[in-house]
Amino acid sequence: MPDDLFGDPAPRNIRKKAARRALESDIRTVSHRIKDVAFFEDVYRLTAAIDSTGGPRVGRPRAFPPYVYLLFLALRGIHGSARYCAGELRDQAVWEEIRKGVAHHLGSDEARSLPEVGPTRHQWQHAQGTLLIPHLNELSETFAELALAQALRQGLLPPEERRSWSNPGRHQLIAGDGTVAKSPTLSTVPYSVDENGVRRSHRVDPAAAWQKEGGGKRDEEDESGAAATRDATTGPKAKDPKDNRDSDGTMVLGSKFVVFSTRHRGYFRRVFLRYSHVPHDQEGGEAAVALKLACAILDAAEGCMGVLYDGAFRGMHRDVIARRGKLLINKQHKGAKPRYLRTLDYGRCRHGLWSKKGRAHERVFLDTGTATLLPLPIRKLERRSSPNTHRWYHLLAVPCARGAHEHREPVGITTTPGEREDGQSDTETGFHRAEHLLQIPDATGTHQTLYGGREDTEAGFSQLDRSLWNRRMIAFGADAQSLVILGFLLAQNATSAARYREDPTYADADAETSEGGIRPPKN
Template sequence: MPDDIFQDALPPAQRTPRKRTFTERDRRTLHERLTDCAHNPDLYDLAEALPPPGRVGRRRGYPDVAFLFFLAARSVLASARRTAAHLEDPEIWKIFRSGVRSELGAEAALLLPETGPTRSQWLHAQRRLRDHADDLWDLYRMLALDQALEQGIFPGDETRSWSNPGRHQLIAADGTVLKSPTLARAHRSIDMKTGEIRYHRIDPASAPQREGGGNEAYGPKYVFFSARKDENYLSRVFLDSRYVPHQHPGGEAAIAVDGVLDIMDRAPGCMGVLYDGAFRGTHRDAIARRGGLVINKQHKGNEPKFYETLRPGRCIHELWAANGRIAEKVPLPTVRRNWSRCQSEDWKDEAPAPTAGTTSWKFPAATDPISTASPSPPLAVPVNARPAKATRNADSTAPSTSSRSPSTPAPTSSSTPTAATPSRATLSSTRHCGTGA
């Protein structure tokens, strides 16, 4: 939640940086990361959830936990080919043997081969793991949440502050398009010069995706859920990961809402979620009805909405919600119309000298008839911003002003004063006590 929610947004250069710089203590060597994977007790709990091998056929050369360690090491080494090359080294394979010895005993460690599985053995075992992927994911979600609770994340007996929640009380979620494992996008391609027909392997989960910045990406899309206790990067726990089917009803946000609600149901100490602009009002409402807090960027294009009228005394203050902040509707100073011509032939109003706490600018004159009544909903701009350009006043026949094309002012009668028009109202987060809105 921004610190300036009840005032104008600070410029980016004046905001206090909150992201901590990556330091030397956050670094982990390759040997340390593989040791963490081998000594993780959740790895062995996942292996016990798989069905035991059958009695018919040749005996397996490696247990299921060895291929789960291969899967974990692949995320560290970035590819299956590189993982197989490292595990063929007896010194690297000793890391896993020591983990098995500490978790399953010395007898289970002695039954392991001298080196790790090859890439072909991993590809064969991967098909078996994929058949039980749903059961493995269900168990992983429970184990990951238990690990987070043991680290002090989502405490149920801690004080809650809805205006300033703690980092360890919120879920951090985001959608990401992963790189497609195959470059081809079609099963078959034809060489237009030779007429050769080529067949390719494609990833059925990959599809053209559009990211938040408007960039196009090709690959499968997932939503990741994580949480951490403090500023230490190594304390982060990945709670869940869900695939977003292409053209799914509701898209990424619908999948994210389901994941957040599932975590909140199993973790009473969870207060809400941090997300990006993919969430809209309907998604925030679904989480808020469960008692959750959603902190995300306000989607652009929303019109200001009336919030409340305050009457502390003789003053009247109208509060509006604009750009994710509480703003006050205040009138601008009365302006006088300048009748000289400009190239665009738009009517221009120029405000008088600014008073304390206000800023003046030139802006297009209103197209509505001159009236002393209060204007309809205010413009969604702060006092120190330039409002949007309005259309030309069709009822006016006199020329307008511009410093780029000199012209002669239109003749006016000395007995007729210059017409004064009321200015538009605007939204401001500054205090204007004593001025009615």
């Protein structure tokens, strides 16, 4: 399309890869990552969320101070199991590295006061149940505050940097996605009876449920958001609840979590910002939890320009974020059919506007007597502020034999009664504008470049799966599993902070590639 603000998407065969081939220097060994955690200041700051020195304690004092169990939590995110982590901390060389980190942040006297070796698995399990899980909410909120401060220190989500709403930088956006951690057991019932009448007990994960994972074909949805399967002759047909398979047949028994992060170029540069467990009976599902997390980050991070998310976000979610004056960049769902917008009457000519693929099109009649919809070039993405909300517009160029016209079309927000003249709001006219007109349409070059940041979150989830023993969740129950996710995020942020100390200019992202380079996890 000529002279369009967002440009045309590049064909797959000539699309340029954003990530460079990894070098051996990009590899982060386990010993390096243990050191990263030991010297990560936020682990020690996180202790404030579980500090219980407000009154006298009854019983035997703990063998280790609270920050040691937070170090254990983060190290478990590297080793993949509490048993293996406890074994590592019994090693004198590993424990000495931990002592050096404690001495660096808390002083030599504190480091010398620690026992000769690290905590055992039994001590860890006791601390998890009595110290960490009771303060899970405080830990999560404190982690979110510390993570955002870390992102700002590392030049991410900068509030003072120049902004281009039509082409934001990757480090000015947050990316989110949901992932399903496989249940530690495949049992769904507490006991079973075999053919001989023998009753066998099974341990069941109370947080696990059958979840759809991966990019399977989504059910088409009507504008109210209700899922339905379309039938060309009989109309909407309810989905069979017994059909637990998507087009790829990928149903996973496990717990779903939503995670948001932001990153710069280079390996191990991502900073994880927030996370949350998604109960299997959550009203609104994954999208409701993700929207809450996204809004919390947007409200706290002045420099955040928008959100990258997948098709779980629909018109109602776009509306909430656009009203905050931010971008939501995701793909238009396949069930969105063309809708009539308006007819532009310029006296000597008329132009019929329709929505299609997230942007405005003009209906053009062909010599064959048929009509087609042609996308209108977008000249500008306008963002206008008012005391209580924001408005977004596409400045369109409407081609015409008598001379091109300019038209300003609202996008991203579905207006309600009182926001427009009587009878003219989108709700009154029955047009879900946020569902059909995107701020940055997905069939454009800009969207193609930016949306890769959302797909890049899969690298972080792949790292999570590999960090877990046997690629399965290593805890039972939502609270204990949330601690597993928190420990993994702490370990990843520790490495990101260490990489930034080593190279604060991000020069490694442009390093030359050697022959025979290898590809480690891209986190």
